[in-house]
Amino acid sequence: MLEKLKKEVFEANLELPRRELIKYTWGNVSAIDRESNLFVIKPSGVDYDVMTADDMVVCNLDGEVIEGELNPSSDMPTHAVLYKSFKDIGSIVHTHSTWATIWSQAGLDVPVYGTTHADTFFGPVPCARHLTEEEINKNYEHETGSVIVETFEERNINPNEVPGVLLHGHAPFVWAENAEKAVMNAVVLEEVCKMNLFTLQLNQESEHLPNRILNKHYERKHGENSYYGQ
Amino acid sequence: MLEKLKKEVFEANLELPRRELIKYTWGNVSAIDRESNLFVIKPSGVDYDVMTADDMVVCNLDGEVIEGELNPSSDMPTHAVLYKSFKDIGSIVHTHSTWATIWSQAGLDVPVYGTTHADTFFGPVPCARHLTEEEINKNYEHETGSVIVETFEERNINPNEVPGVLLHGHAPFVWAENAEKAVMNAVVLEEVCKMNLFTLQLNQESEHLPNRILNKHYERKHGENSYYGQ
Amino acid sequence: MLEKLKKEVFEANLELPRRELIKYTWGNVSAIDRESNLFVIKPSGVDYDVMTADDMVVCNLDGEVIEGELNPSSDMPTHAVLYKSFKDIGSIVHTHSTWATIWSQAGLDVPVYGTTHADTFFGPVPCARHLTEEEINKNYEHETGSVIVETFEERNINPNEVPGVLLHGHAPFVWAENAEKAVMNAVVLEEVCKMNLFTLQLNQESEHLPNRILNKHYERKHGENSYYGQ
Amino acid sequence: MLEKLKKEVFEANLELPRRELIKYTWGNVSAIDRESNLFVIKPSGVDYDVMTADDMVVCNLDGEVIEGELNPSSDMPTHAVLYKSFKDIGSIVHTHSTWATIWSQAGLDVPVYGTTHADTFFGPVPCARHLTEEEINKNYEHETGSVIVETFEERNINPNEVPGVLLHGHAPFVWAENAEKAVMNAVVLEEVCKMNLFTLQLNQESEHLPNRILNKHYERKHGENSYYGQ
Numbered sequence: 001m002l003e004k005l006k007k008e009v010f011e012a013n014l015e016l017p018r019r020e021l022i023k024y025t026w027g028n029v030s031a032i033d034r035e036s037n038l039f040v041i042k043p044s045g046v047d048y049d050v051m052t053a054d055d056m057v058v059c060n061l062d063g064e065v066i067e068g069e070l071n072p073s074s075d076m077p078t079h080a081v082l083y084k085s086f087k088d089i090g091s092i093v094h095t096h097s098t099w100a101t102i103w104s105q106a107g108l109d110v111p112v113y114g115t116t117h118a119d120t121f122f123g124p125v126p127c128a129r130h131l132t133e134e135e136i137n138k139n140y141e142h143e144t145g146s147v148i149v150e151t152f153e154e155r156n157i158n159p160n161e162v163p164g165v166l167l168h169g170h171a172p173f174v175w176a177e178n179a180e181k182a183v184m185n186a187v188v189l190e191e192v193c194k195m196n197l198f199t200l201q202l203n204q205e206s207e208h209l210p211n212r213i214l215n216k217h218y219e220r221k222h223g224e225n226s227y228y229g230q
Numbered sequence: 231m232l233e234k235l236k237k238e239v240f241e242a243n244l245e246l247p248r249r250e251l252i253k254y255t256w257g258n259v260s261a262i263d264r265e266s267n268l269f270v271i272k273p274s275g276v277d278y279d280v281m282t283a284d285d286m287v288v289c290n291l292d293g294e295v296i297e298g299e300l301n302p303s304s305d306m307p308t309h310a311v312l313y314k315s316f317k318d319i320g321s322i323v324h325t326h327s328t329w330a331t332i333w334s335q336a337g338l339d340v341p342v343y344g345t346t347h348a349d350t351f352f353g354p355v356p357c358a359r360h361l362t363e364e365e366i367n368k369n370y371e372h373e374t375g376s377v378i379v380e381t382f383e384e385r386n387i388n389p390n391e392v393p394g395v396l397l398h399g400h401a402p403f404v405w406a407e408n409a410e411k412a413v414m415n416a417v418v419l420e421e422v423c424k425m426n427l428f429t430l431q432l433n434q435e436s437e438h439l440p441n442r443i444l445n446k447h448y449e450r451k452h453g454e455n456s457y458y459g460q
Numbered sequence: 461m462l463e464k465l466k467k468e469v470f471e472a473n474l475e476l477p478r479r480e481l482i483k484y485t486w487g488n489v490s491a492i493d494r495e496s497n498l499f500v501i502k503p504s505g506v507d508y509d510v511m512t513a514d515d516m517v518v519c520n521l522d523g524e525v526i527e528g529e530l531n532p533s534s535d536m537p538t539h540a541v542l543y544k545s546f547k548d549i550g551s552i553v554h555t556h557s558t559w560a561t562i563w564s565q566a567g568l569d570v571p572v573y574g575t576t577h578a579d580t581f582f583g584p585v586p587c588a589r590h591l592t593e594e595e596i597n598k599n600y601e602h603e604t605g606s607v608i609v610e611t612f613e614e615r616n617i618n619p620n621e622v623p624g625v626l627l628h629g630h631a632p633f634v635w636a637e638n639a640e641k642a643v644m645n646a647v648v649l650e651e652v653c654k655m656n657l658f659t660l661q662l663n664q665e666s667e668h669l670p671n672r673i674l675n676k677h678y679e680r681k682h683g684e685n686s687y688y689g690q
Numbered sequence: 691m692l693e694k695l696k697k698e699v700f701e702a703n704l705e706l707p708r709r710e711l712i713k714y715t716w717g718n719v720s721a722i723d724r725e726s727n728l729f730v731i732k733p734s735g736v737d738y739d740v741m742t743a744d745d746m747v748v749c750n751l752d753g754e755v756i757e758g759e760l761n762p763s764s765d766m767p768t769h770a771v772l773y774k775s776f777k778d779i780g781s782i783v784h785t786h787s788t789w790a791t792i793w794s795q796a797g798l799d800v801p802v803y804g805t806t807h808a809d810t811f812f813g814p815v816p817c818a819r820h821l822t823e824e825e826i827n828k829n830y831e832h833e834t835g836s837v838i839v840e841t842f843e844e845r846n847i848n849p850n851e852v853p854g855v856l857l858h859g860h861a862p863f864v865w866a867e868n869a870e871k872a873v874m875n876a877v878v879l880e881e882v883c884k885m886n887l888f889t890l891q892l893n894q895e896s897e898h899l900p901n902r903i904l905n906k907h908y909e910r911k912h913g914e915n916s917y918y919g920q
Contacts, residue, residue: 023249023417023421024414024417026346043460044458044459044460045458045459045460046459046460070460071457071459071460074450074457074458096345096346098421098424098425099428101344101346101425102425102428102429102432103432104344105343105344105425105426105429105436106429106432106433106436107433107436107437108432108433130440130443131442131443133442136442136443136446140446140450169343169344169345169437169439169440169443170344170345170443171344171345171346197428197431197432200432201431
């Protein structure tokens, strides 16, 4: 079942430590088949040395396991909510990567200071609020997804244009049309979070990137008039 | 004698440079056999290139060498005191890992700013006081252990729930039920120390993680109702 | 056509990730043949795993493709303008290397605090201004080159003595007489940007390197009386 | 001539990039034979890929080349002065390692904040003054050595107990009884410089390590009553 997608998800999970986004098993990648509305996700807490593509778990958009011997990542219900609400995304990555987690812990949106950011995220990356006591007791991981969706709706941000979010006190979730690109977007967010922190330290009066350059760089790589790549 | 434990301790010591927790031989791991109350520890200042599992030294809880040709780590008496007082722990790691040592040098407890911390340490990681002249002259390494125990007793911290400590002006000691997990806890402390320093730099008003989220994350991974992993 | 130069440019591009100046394909190196006034540049967005020396694209100083199946780097017109104006340079490197990008985002010139800087750059590395709306709409990449040239002319800086520039809100361009040295200069700029940021943090009153030492170190390595190397 | 020493110096030079103390060829190690008062040093600016032990250059304490086809490191006269004045040292290392260079650029002594420092350096590591115009014009590298010696004499520091120095606006020189230990001391200084910078950032009121602990840790590893190692 979904053998090709399992392999892509497995490979993308292995890419997380290679790209220094995680230590041990502190992260998870999933990807969805939009025809069947089933998604494939990493099992919970399995060593990467012994994990195989066949260990990937298949779930539906209600957060139920459809196939797999192992427990899925404990964050699985968050992924399900995101796939349900953000209808164009094909893959989700969650990590505790150092610099994105620092911004999450500081509870701040990531502002746009440069073209490295603008090439991938069309505006600031928002930081979603802490969950309430009630939300935690209800279904923590499911409600985490709902708070992310609320953040994008309330602020009127398009998740296709800003493919990532920080959870206050926790860490980032990042997405894209497929697993390889979702990991790449997580790498971009991590690098941007590092650079922006030190940009502010070097010059507290650093200017945000002017909109005219944000637009130009985002449009070089995205949409009808893009001309980056082959 | 204790061949299996020697091998585990040897392997855990080799893991320290791999996880970038130490340079050269600046660290030591031990593990205890609770039936015989004997523990196995790395020898002092031996190059990792030539060290073998058979070089591990066996000691008792009074800090006496029971078996081994080589001198044990000079920090061995600290390990003995911790095993005697913290009766549930199975392994101890001491390193001068960069970021945990920075917090030690600054003489500050590590506050809880995020779930990376809460997944492993159920509250702030305390910083123990400097030793007095008298304590240094008596038996420096033994008294170091006593000051750690004093810290946990006076502040009423459960060493099973907060498995690590910083020594003011020195570096961290970390523990767990076995050597592999003790190294993993040392990796977590190191990463948390790095992230928390920059969290504070990015936002001096950063909020501590709300208790409701600290509780939720610690309980996801520990105790009867944990549901992380397989 | 220009087979030897293609190979040098190809090798120099591969050196960028090895020297940790770029992630993925976020950079480009070119080199010029001054006899034919044609230059060779990396194609746009091609994975380094599959890229070969034959994929390099040949262009002229008007920014037109002369030979090659693939689209050249989208920054190609910037390279063309620089080769046209800076007549002694043989190779150009563009990266988003972390610390040089941080100074670019902060919009600051890189001052001379030490001999590591003085060995390669004979004075501060300037930060060029943002492009205007009009310049962006005209020909963004071509105008980027023009703004660099304007910066060196207005400030009366010799591009042979200060072989690099920061673009405000973007990242560095660095050059040299050949591709290997251009990459080396990019490494120097990256290291200097890191060191200078923390020099300022450690001591806000840090003195600029006295001119007598700047002169001495630059002259040890450059010009008629240099005596570094073989 | 001095084949064994050449091999040790060659190996120690290769260790510099492995320990991430240098990039390219930005460093040099020498070692002295105290019987003949000749020392062996790395040639200037030779790629590590092609350099062999036979390329090492033999010099005397007046800074004259005694044997060798290649030019010695341009810093050679500094080494000669140090060997002449500091009669117990056997090897010298010069690097532009990142964090020690940052303290050099900031023009500050490295204070003692922890036992990592105290295990190797018995007190603060001094920062030597800039050279005067006259000193630079006379013989820059020779006078650099003289300023280091002046620093230790004026402040009454024993170079055997504090085996390193920072040059204001430049970088560190470090030494020991042999080449392997000199490189190790350079690693310690680099790590201490990193940790102390962030210790100060984390807590501007950080206390210097009390003398009683400085003494204890230095004596654990040095002198008659040391008990570290085998």
